[in-house]
Amino acid sequence: MLTLDQATYDAIVAHAKRDHPDEACGIVAGPEGSDRPERMIEMVNAAGSPTFYEFDSTELLALYKEMWARDEEPVIVYHSHTATEAYPSRTDIGLASEPGAHYVLVSTREHGNSEGPVEFRSYRIVDGEVTEEEVRVVPELPQSQSRSAS
Numbered sequence: 364m365l366t367l368d369q370a371t372y373d374a375i376v377a378h379a380k381r382d383h384p385d386e387a388c389g390i391v392a393g394p395e396g397s398d399r400p401e402r403m404i405e406m407v408n409a410a411g412s413p414t415f416y417e418f419d420s421t422e423l424l425a426l427y428k429e430m431w432a433r434d435e436e437p438v439i440v441y442h443s444h445t446a447t448e449a450y451p452s453r454t455d456i457g458l459a460s461e462p463g464a465h466y467v468l469v470s471t472r473e474h475g476n477s478e479g480p481v482e483f484r485s486y487r488i489v490d491g492e493v494t495e496e497e498v499r500v501v502p503e504l505p506q507s508q509s510r511s512a513s
Contacts, residue, residue: 364498365439366501367400367500367501375391375439376469376483383443385445386408386414386416386442386444386445387405387469388406388408388442389404389406390403390404390406390440390441392433393435393438395436396436400438402435413446415454436463437461438464439465440464441469444468445475447472449469449470451486457491459488462488462490465485468484469481469483485497485498
């Protein structure tokens, strides 16, 4: 199950709507091994496409270096679908390289960038196998016990 706070949920949805009709993409980082999505990073869709997303390789490398320095890992890898349901495409499955991450898809096909609900779903993708998981949105995440003050 993916548990995330309302602010992060709202920020992912807002990013997907803002970038519509192109696909939006990004990562939510958290402390290594915690499964806590704490820090959202909007990424540029280098493909600039309504049917495909691609992280900019320079931006992605810089983000991974920053996460390593902060003892973080990608907890959520998200992107939007603008014309189809929130289910991973064959391309999405092939690009899934973080077996520990939650892959969130947001479909903006019904309302585009206007007000209205979106389809928000999460999956685990390991070795090409897709498993949908429950999404639980909470007002805020409980305080982390494992993170020391820095």
